[in-house]
Amino acid sequence: MECHDYGLTRNTERKNLNLNPLQRGGVLTTEARKALYEFSDGYSVCDYCAGRLDEISKPPIHGFLDDLAQFINTDHARTVHGAREGKFAVMHALCKPGDTIVVDGNAHYTTHVAAERCDLNMVEVPNSGHPDYRIDPEGYKKVLDDLADQGEDVSLVLLTHVDGNYGNLTDAQAVAKCAHNTGVPLLLNCAYSMGRMPIDAKALNADFVVGSGHKSMAASGPIGVLGLKDEWADIVLRKSGMHAVKELEMLGCTSRGAPVATLMASLPFVAERVKHWDEEVQKTRQFVDKMEKIEGVEQIGVKPKEHDLVRFETPVFDKIAEKHPRRGFFLYEELKKRHIVGIKRGQTKWFKCSVYGFTEEQRDYIADSFVEIVDKYGELI
Amino acid sequence: MECHDYGLTRNTERKNLNLNPLQRGGVLTTEARKALYEFSDGYSVCDYCAGRLDEISKPPIHGFLDDLAQFINTDHARTVHGAREGKFAVMHALCKPGDTIVVDGNAHYTTHVAAERCDLNMVEVPNSGHPDYRIDPEGYKKVLDDLADQGEDVSLVLLTHVDGNYGNLTDAQAVAKCAHNTGVPLLLNCAYSMGRMPIDAKALNADFVVGSGHKSMAASGPIGVLGLKDEWADIVLRKSGMHAVKELEMLGCTSRGAPVATLMASLPFVAERVKHWDEEVQKTRQFVDKMEKIEGVEQIGVKPKEHDLVRFETPVFDKIAEKHPRRGFFLYEELKKRHIVGIKRGQTKWFKCSVYGFTEEQRDYIADSFVEIVDKYGELI
Numbered sequence: 001m002e003c004h005d006y007g008l009t010r011n012t013e014r015k016n017l018n019l020n021p022l023q024r025g026g027v028l029t030t031e032a033r034k035a036l037y038e039f040s041d042g043y044s045v046c047d048y049c050a051g052r053l054d055e056i057s058k059p060p061i062h063g064f065l066d067d068l069a070q071f072i073n074t075d076h077a078r079t080v081h082g083a084r085e086g087k088f089a090v091m092h093a094l095c096k097p098g099d100t101i102v103v104d105g106n107a108h109y110t111t112h113v114a115a116e117r118c119d120l121n122m123v124e125v126p127n128s129g130h131p132d133y134r135i136d137p138e139g140y141k142k143v144l145d146d147l148a149d150q151g152e153d154v155s156l157v158l159l160t161h162v163d164g165n166y167g168n169l170t171d172a173q174a175v176a177k178c179a180h181n182t183g184v185p186l187l188l189n190c191a192y193s194m195g196r197m198p199i200d201a202k203a204l205n206a207d208f209v210v211g212s213g214h215k216s217m218a219a220s221g222p223i224g225v226l227g228l229k230d231e232w233a234d235i236v237l238r239k240s241g242m243h244a245v246k247e248l249e250m251l252g253c254t255s256r257g258a259p260v261a262t263l264m265a266s267l268p269f270v271a272e273r274v275k276h277w278d279e280e281v282q283k284t285r286q287f288v289d290k291m292e293k294i295e296g297v298e299q300i301g302v303k304p305k306e307h308d309l310v311r312f313e314t315p316v317f318d319k320i321a322e323k324h325p326r327r328g329f330f331l332y333e334e335l336k337k338r339h340i341v342g343i344k345r346g347q348t349k350w351f352k353c354s355v356y357g358f359t360e361e362q363r364d365y366i367a368d369s370f371v372e373i374v375d376k377y378g379e380l381i
Numbered sequence: 382m383e384c385h386d387y388g389l390t391r392n393t394e395r396k397n398l399n400l401n402p403l404q405r406g407g408v409l410t411t412e413a414r415k416a417l418y419e420f421s422d423g424y425s426v427c428d429y430c431a432g433r434l435d436e437i438s439k440p441p442i443h444g445f446l447d448d449l450a451q452f453i454n455t456d457h458a459r460t461v462h463g464a465r466e467g468k469f470a471v472m473h474a475l476c477k478p479g480d481t482i483v484v485d486g487n488a489h490y491t492t493h494v495a496a497e498r499c500d501l502n503m504v505e506v507p508n509s510g511h512p513d514y515r516i517d518p519e520g521y522k523k524v525l526d527d528l529a530d531q532g533e534d535v536s537l538v539l540l541t542h543v544d545g546n547y548g549n550l551t552d553a554q555a556v557a558k559c560a561h562n563t564g565v566p567l568l569l570n571c572a573y574s575m576g577r578m579p580i581d582a583k584a585l586n587a588d589f590v591v592g593s594g595h596k597s598m599a600a601s602g603p604i605g606v607l608g609l610k611d612e613w614a615d616i617v618l619r620k621s622g623m624h625a626v627k628e629l630e631m632l633g634c635t636s637r638g639a640p641v642a643t644l645m646a647s648l649p650f651v652a653e654r655v656k657h658w659d660e661e662v663q664k665t666r667q668f669v670d671k672m673e674k675i676e677g678v679e680q681i682g683v684k685p686k687e688h689d690l691v692r693f694e695t696p697v698f699d700k701i702a703e704k705h706p707r708r709g710f711f712l713y714e715e716l717k718k719r720h721i722v723g724i725k726r727g728q729t730k731w732f733k734c735s736v737y738g739f740t741e742e743q744r745d746y747i748a749d750s751f752v753e754i755v756d757k758y759g760e761l762i
Contacts, residue, residue, distance in 0.1 A: 001451055003649045004444035008416040008642055013428050026423015033421060035389040036639070040417050042407015042595040043602050047394050063385035070382055081462045081603065084632045092498075109624045110633055116621050117473075117629045214423040214638050221424050221638020222462065222603070240497055243490045248498045251465045252491055257595050257602020258417070259638060261389055268384045 012341055017362060020342035021167070021309040021354035025196055025216035028262060032218060035265035039258045046256055051245045053253035053260075054078055064264045071271055072190075072209055073200045074227030076237065078247075079213075079255040079263065083191040084110035086210030086226035089249040090187050091118045091156065093236040099155040102143055102184075104135045104170065106163035111189065120155075123147060131300050131313075133166045135159075137174035144182045154184045161199075162192040165352070166301030167309030169193070176205035185232065191215050192309060194225060195270050196356065197277040201227055208232065213259060218266035223259035280356055283363055284308045287355050290367035294374050296381075300350070308356035316374055316381060317348040323380040331373065338369045393722055398743060401723035402545070402690040402735035406577055406597035409643060413599060416646035420639045427637055432626045434634035434641075435459055445645045452652055453571075453590055454581045455608030457618065459628075460594075460636040460644065464572040465491035467591030467607035470630040471568050472499045472537065474617040480536040483524055483565075485516045485551065487544035492570065501536075504528060512681050512694075514547045516540075518555035525563045535565045542580075543573040546733070547682030548690030550574070557586035566613065572596050573690060575606060576651050577737065578658040582608055589613065594640060599647035604640035661737055664744055665689045668736050671748035675755050677762075681731070689737035697755055697762060698729040704761040712754065719750045 013023065028036070039045060039059075048058040055062050069077035080086040087110065095101065097119035103111055105127040115122050125139040140157065147154055157179035162169050172188050179186040185207035190199055194211030195218065201209045208228045214221030228236055237247045246252040255263075288299045288310060296316025299305070317331050324330040328346040335343060343351045355363040374381075394404065409417070420426060420440075429439040436443050450458035461467040468491065476482065478500035484492055486508040496503050506520040521538065528535055538560035543550050553569050560567040566588035571580055575592030576599065582590045589609045595602030609617055618628045627633040636644075669680045669691060677697025680686070698712050705711040709727040716724060724732045736744040755762075 001448070001652050003448045003652065004441055006441055006445060006645045008412075008419055008440055008646055010419045010425060010428070010440075013425075014419070014422070020428070022424050022427060023422065026425075028422050031389075036417060036421050038389055038391045038395070040414060040601050040643075041395070041404065041409050042600065043403050044391060044394075044407075046403060047391070047401070059389055059391075060385055060387055064387060067382070067384045081466075081635075082637065085462075088632060109621075109627065112623045113621050113627050113629055113633050116623065117632065219423065220421050222636060222640070223638075240490075240494050242493045242497065246490065246494050248494055251469060251498065252494050254462075255603060256463065257604075257640060259603070259640070262421075264387045265389055271382050271384065 016336070016339045016341045017358065017366060018342040019340060019353035019355070019366065021164070021352055021356070022215065023342065024308065024354045024356035025218070026214045026221065027218060027357060028220065029218050029266045029269045031265040031269065032220070032262035035261040036220060036258055039261035043256050044258060045260055053256060059261060059264065061260065061264070064267065067267060068225060069227065071267065072194060072211070072225070072227050073202045074209060075230035076228050076233055078226045078237070078250060079260050080210070080224045080226045080250070081222045081254060082214070082224035083189060083210040083212040084114055086224050087111060087158070087187065087189065088114040088117060089226060090208050090236055091115060091120060093238065093249050094185070095120055095155040100147065100152055101156040101158060102140065102147070102154055103158045104160050106133060106135055106165060106168060107158065107160050108164055108189065108191065111158055111160065131298075132302050133300070134168060134302050135170045137171050137178060140175050140178040144178055144184070148182060154182065156187055157184050158187045158189065160189045162307045162309065164192060164309065166311050167192070167305065167307040168302045169306040172204040172206060180205065192307065196274065196280070196308070198274045208236070213263045217263060217270050219263035220259045223255050223263050280308055281306060283355060283360060284310060287363050287367055290364070291370060294371060297370070308354045309352060310354065311350065311352045313350045314348060320377045320380045321348040324377065334373045334376070335369065340366055340369055397717070397720045397722045398739065398747060399723040400721060400734035400736070400747065402548070402733055402737070403596065404723065405689065405735045405737035406599070407595045407602065408599060408738060409601065410599050410647045410650045412646040412650065413601070413643035416642040417601060417639055420642035424637050425639060426641055434637060440642060440645065442641065442645070445648065448648060449606060450608060452648065453575060453592070453606070453608045454583045455590060456611035457609050457614055459607045459618070459631060460641050461591070461605045461607045461631070462603045462635060463595070463605035464570060464591040464593040465495055467605050468492060468539070468568065468570065469495040469498060470607060471589050471617055472496060472501060474619065474630050475566070476501055476536040481528065481533055482537040482539060483521065483528070483535055484539045485541050485544075487514060487516055487546060487549060488539065488541050489545055489570065489572065492539055492541065512679075513683050514681070515549060515683050516551045518552050518559060521556050521559040525559055525565070529563060535563065537568055538565050539568045539570065541570045543688045543690065545573060545690065547692050548573070548686065548688040549683045550687040553585040553587060561586065573688065577655065577661070577689070579655045589617070594644045598644060598651050600644035601640045604636050604644050661689055662687060664736060664741060665691060668744050668748055671745070672751060675752060678751070689735045690733060691735065692731060692733045694731045695729060701755075701758045701761045702729040705758065715754045715757070716750065721747055721750055
């Protein structure tokens with residue numbers, strides 16, 4: 001058979017400044033690249049398996065999971081294939097088809113599909129709408145009280161710690177309090193927070209936390225993290241009746257390959273970088289300040305920023321696009337000339353971006369580039 | 382925090398002749414190593430995603446999945462995280478808790494845990510016992526007839542195409558016939574066959590096939606393949622009610638990272654290598670002949686071999702171990718001196734091995750090494 005020509009290169013994204021928030025936290029460390037080289041083949045981490053991935057001692061996945069549990073302060077930690085697979089595992093273990101769960105109005109689509117896959121009924125805590133799209137922890141109280149009044153049992157409360165549309169950080173501790181007041185456990189989706197900012201699951205009082213290695217922990221995808229309180233281990237880490245050591249929700253073993261080696265290699269670096277989160281937030285705020293100096297650019301979501309993911313509404317670029325011979329493509333093309341990528345081709349009304357991990361010089365170069373592009377087409381506005 | 386020292390090297394397994402059957406089919410091609418380099422960062426394959434992994438055109442995952450479907454001759458193909466995740470997806474989509482499925486007595490443990498995770502009732506078609514452990518397709522007929530007599534509905538029939546204990550190849554077409562005669566679909570677990578030998582799902586009349594990239598398709602784990610007949614697409618590839626393009630059993634997207642790039646890069650090579658499967662079988666048979674010339678070494682499982690995974694009973698090594706100062710470790714250590722690894726430390730009563738992908742010279746060197754070790758300790762026998 002003849003295969004298509006796959007042209008497997010990624011030069012554009014690797015060699016330019018990539019503003020895509022999805023890609024900022026997953027850039028590998030040098031150590032992770034070395035680990036990838038070592039563990040690239042097939043089932044590479046399974047050479048010395050005695051029956052369970054999380055107990056392998058060479059490479060020391062067992063010790064690594066202890067470190068990981070310490071890093072996020074949970075009783076148990078497992079690697080899963082990603083945050084979504086972690087959410088599904090918790091929902092599948094805890095809930096029966098038809099059960100009701102409460103989720104935030106900024107939840108990632110994968111929260112919805114995980115719940116749908118489990119045939120759950122979702123009740124949403126709405127956000128505050130344009131322009132903040134804020135999730136108020138009090139909203140959880142109201143929704144939970146209403147459901148209690150209706151005699152409706154709730155099996156799980158889910159909060160998106162930092163959402164992927166506006167980069168809003170929500171007070172998890174306050175939501176945990178609402179959930180626990182009605183006797184319901186909290187699952188905290190930390191895909192955009194774990195590995196970027198410090199996560200202390202016990203301080204936040206989250207029963208479950210999920211994180212994403214490829215999104216925020218300098219690891220090759222697909223890999224995620226599931227952390228849980230000991231009181232839920234019997235349910236979520238329930239073992240097979242036929243194969244005594246195998247955990248059912250993990251299907252025995254999860255990350256049987258290179259990604260777990262990259263997550264391990266990066267953990268010491270990631271544990272260090274979260275200590276500098278305030279500097280990243282500062283860097284982002286200064287970026288927003290510079291961008292908002294452009295007339296027709298406004299940051300959407302809670303202000304001031306508490307996370308690097310920024311959403312801008314950009315009518316100025318949309319206005320230029322109306323008259324520009326390249327229409328909506330001009331912005332992508334002008335940025336690319338300046339070695340900046342990660343804003344979708346054709347998008348000019350609004351965009352999401354992040355300067356996480358860039359130097360201050362790079363950040364200023366990026367902001368200046370946007371200013372320059374507006375200046376260049378001043379006569380079209 | 383202080384992380385453990387992970388010592389992330391794999392020199393021993395990479396630089397020696399590795400006989401572990403689990404590792405023989407997952408060794409990367411040069412092209413896959415290059416792809417790994419390109420797509421190592423985080424969510425690398427998602428730069429140009431318009432909402433669904435399997436429709437991404439850069440890298441051309443969409444075209445690749447068409448090639449993959451052609452390669453195994455199925456109507457639809459998806460990548461999943463591994464064969465087990467593919468089995469779980471099919472069971473979860475097709476069956477309700479409490480449903481009955483029929484599986485072979487040589488099924489991999491992941492078949493059991495996937496079924497347990499779905500809360501299914503498993504009825505086993507037994508193997509023939511020592512020394513062949515053969516699965517007779519007629520056994521399926523008997524079990525299915527018995528269940529029908531008891532008025533028990535069966536939701537799914539599963540067959541392990543080549544099992545991981547004895548490397549027995551079972552006649553899938555005959556099992557498909559039994560299943561379809563009672564109106565039940567067949568799921569064929571091809572973890573040890575797809576990518577090693579030619580798989581034509583339509584010729585085998587399998588409704589579903591699952592394969593393993595890290596086990597048999599020269600890819601970095603975790604990645605697997607799920608192929609299915611069009612008539613099951615509405616159920617197994619059912620879409621979200623909230624997010625129109627997202628497939629629920631895939632949780633939207635599966636292989637969001639480097640492994641899918643390696644599977645793509647290796648496919649042209651894998652498509653070529655399966656054409657030479659008869660040479661691999663021949664190589665294995667000659668290996669078994671040489672090994673069985675040693676008194677106290679006997680191949681277990683169906684004879685002659687129809688697959689590279691070989692299980693030997695080796696009382697001769699066990700006898701040496703009884704008197705050897707290093708006891709059971711002697712075999713591992715003697716092999717390692719000869720740059721041969723992949724037999725578990727301490728194992729001497731029996732072992733599994735494979736010479737898949739080795740040259741004839743390497744195969745002979747391996748067999749000769751076993752002979753040499755027996756000769757060396759002749760006085761201990």
